[in-house]
Amino acid sequence: MLSKEKLARISELSRKSKTTGLSMEEAKEQSSLRKEYLETFRSTMRDTIESVKVIDPDGNDVTPSKVQEAKKGKFLN
Structure with missing residues (x-):
């Protein structure tokens, strides 16, 4: 997760780019x-999706095969 300071800086640079514009250094930053x-x-979204397990009303695991394969690959590494 990004720090609050970095998120605030992203917002600050975005506001500045819309009003006065950014210098080359600020644009690179x-x-x-x-x-x-x-x-x-x-990365966070991938971890979240790979941790999902889908269960139907009958109690059967119906997790999509792509998610199951991603889980297996993650645990093998």
């Missing part, structure tokens, strides 16, 4: 922070 944010988001 913004790009770097966005990339880090997306990597963290994707």
Whole structure:
């Protein structure tokens, strides 16, 4: 998870880019922070999806095969 300071900086740079514009250094920083944010988001989302288990009303495991395969691959590594 990204720190509160980094999230605040992303928001600050976004607001500034819409009003006064960013310097080259700020644009590079913004790009770097966005990339880090997306990597963290994707990793968290992947972990969440891989931990899901779907059970139908009869109590049968109906978890999609792609999720089951991802779980197996994760535990083998």
